Amino acid sequence: MTLDALNLMPILPEIILLVLACSILLIDAFMRAGSRDVTYWLAQISLVVTFVAVLTGMSMEQRLSFDGSVINDALSDVMKLAMILMISMAFALSRSYLKDRDIHKGEYYILGLFGLLGMMIMASAYSLLLIYLGLELMSLALYAMVAIHRDDIRSSEAAMKYFVLGALASGLLLYGMSLLYGVTGSLDIAVIRQAVLGGEVPKLALLMAMLFMLSGLVFKLGAAPFHMWLPDVYDGAPTAVTLYLSSAPKIAALALLLRLFGDGLIGMLPDWQMLMIVFAVASLFVGNVIAIAQTSFKRMLAYSTVSHVGFILLGVLSGTADGFSAALFYTLAYGLMSLGGFGIITYLASRGIEADQLDDLKGLNDRSPWMAFILLVIMFSMAGIPFTLGFWAKLAVLQAVVEINLVWLAVYAVVMSVIGAFYYLRVIKMAYFDKPLVTGMPVQSLDMRWVLNGTGIAVLVLGLYPAGLVALCAQVF
């Protein structure tokens, strides 16, 4: 097959992004240190271009290309659009934070774009090799981003941890994939799916393959008991990077779960369902209970991530279209809330002030009622209280779980959310009931203000009228 016989259209957005990212890398190399804003805006423009490219190529039907190793369907398109949007927001929310810490380097944006490229490949990957390629591209970019503040000892420690444990997880995943290839004789998910459904594959080897792959993936997602790295990395990394880490990569990880388990290994649903129940139960417990003990806002949000991952797993493990769309809906909602939560930290931070402790939020309502209100909306949304997006996300997942008659699991999940509500309420208590320790608010750039306001308003508006987003997530499957 020659190259011109290949139809490159299905991966056009990825190609565009790659070309743009490389160009920015070149341009950035010739710029003076003081003009990184140009890199920022170029990165934003390339995100817009990629967004438009994905949007124009969007179609509801499923298209396979490159001998069935690339898939373009509504799921991949919706995920890509959401990732691009979230990364654009993450960039906007981090610029001033990076400047204040003298780490406003072009690398942040360029690595961010390459990370996005990896995620987009993950969303469209339909063969084991491509999945691994996308995952590693994303992970390498993330490792480097976590280490971007190289003079900061905590940041370097976080990067080291992330790299070693991330490599271990990749190894687990790769080993599982090799077993799967060994027993099914194919890297192609469609073929694997047929082989598993056909039932002629040795069960034990298949179980081993599934176990390793699932462990590797939940490691990446940060589900308990493989969550140990997550609080350290989220807390140690510069908040700008945490913002990035906690939003779009979760969508990409969900894509892998859905492709590998929801599609390829759907024939083994009872087996991986059991395992995911264990992971979900553990995550909900660890995330909600340990978060109570935190004094750092950033670390608390990291543990809350673990519990949200538990909810995402609840949606996936139902194995139904309703469950998958609930998981997607929850992940999108979580990404938005997480951007808002960490975004408030970067908003309050200024030169020399990290603003990542709970005490830093004290009296926020006296300092800025509007910021306090955004914090309130985000916190109640994470707790799953009505009038916010988080309520509908939890409702979707609970519906999916009750639908497959796991009522006890739903009851467990809501009881854990009540425990979780405590620490979200404590944040609001700090912001509204306590007296401020400092006065005044840092002055932040216009784009950052708009993105943060937009996030808060979106969480509220989607909380009042979520029908569009819910329908979008439902149509995908």
Add this chain to the structure above:
Amino acid sequence: MFANWPLLSLLVWLPMLSGVLVLLFAGRSSHLARWMSLIASLGIFLLSLPLAFNFDVSQSAMQFVERYPWVPSFNVEYFLGVDGISMPLILLTSFTTILVVLAGWDVIEEKTAQYMAAFLIMEGMMIGTFAALDAIQFYFFFEGMLIPMYLVIGIWGGPRRVYATLKFFLYTFFGSVFMLIALIYMYFQADSFSILDFHKLPLNMTEQILIFLAFLIAFAVKIPMWPVHTWLPDAHVEAPTGGSVILAAIMLKMGGYGLIRFSLPITPDASQVLDALMIFLSLVAIVYIGFVALVQSDMKKLVAYSSISHMGFVTLGMFVVFMIMANPVGEGGASLALEGAMIQMVSHGFISAAMFLAIGVMYDRLHSREISAYGGVVNSMPIFAGFVVLFAMANVGLPGTSGFVGEFMVILASYKANFWIALTAALTLIIGAAYTLWMVKRVIFGEVRHAEVSTMPDLNAREMIIMSSLAFLVILLGVWPDPLANVMHATIDNLVQHIAQSKL
């Protein structure tokens, strides 16, 4: 002229919209915030009146119905409507909000706009709870209400406000999540979230009992029933006057409303099987909590416990129904009990609001809620003392006041079920008289023991309006309860017929 208006939607969203407007435009001027909120709450009250005038008392079906898809993928609808049970409660809500705005008029000096906006937003959510006919929509408002209340207690509350407000939030949140699971479970049986469809849904005994218990946890915490009542005294004591008024007058009613809207019609057989438990819990609340009220030294706590005791009549009236129906001589008693429970809810809304407002009046002057800090208030505040005595008598259940009607109906109906239940419930009249009148004696009458008390100015015009409007309603409902009872007749008769039929 109101026939074609989406009245209920307006009543739900206008308060919230005005709350947002107050936040946006009156953030810097307390004065503006007060006037805007007063105008908004008056307007909303006027808007709720057509609900009563255009209400067709002869039919039991839902009226003023609005039904649109809301989140089609989840089958959640935007479905509003009222019947004889919810309509009076909506009027109670829109009326009480005016009092709350007036009660916070000069008292709330810090963040006035946020205070007023919180209550306006809460008003919309409370009306939404009473008007919602879609189960998820009900839950949406029922839970959403916690947000403004959490802030009201936490920001403008007393010294232990953080503890009280966290306890309030977590207690009620914990209660209601089980209800959410029950609602989702029923959705998969009925393929709809409409409460009316749930009413018709056949369920077997195990399902009914589990669903009943899930509802019970949610509503028992809200009412509150013994033994899950402990959040209420804390919340009341720490809340600002307005918060206490809304808690006592409206939020507690939501529990009772939930039982009558969900538990009885959806799980009639479970309610029948478990009625002895419910009656026992109600009687414990009526008698035991009455004794607890007797020993309180804090006025707000005393009234809070008295609320729990009075709400015991509501739950008693609701569940004694099944015993009456089992009793061959119980003809007509079932409707009497349910109507008594409903009238008790409305009446308690007035009386408890009045009691908390009266305590607020004294607190604003002396900044103490301790009974021992007062004594001989009548000497310096004769008009105020007159009102307090009236409300105290209503709290005791003196004939001619609204407190008498509901309690009397419930006791009368219980008599048809079982003599001993009626006797135990009637006992509360004595205990109620004891704790209420004793408090009045110590606070209002007697010698002036503290010099500050003699300097307390009597009611000002604003307080006069609040007190006299409540006094008017308490007496009106006491001597002429017919209009209210008429509104409920058709709905309650229909409900009694519905729960008499087994779903098994």
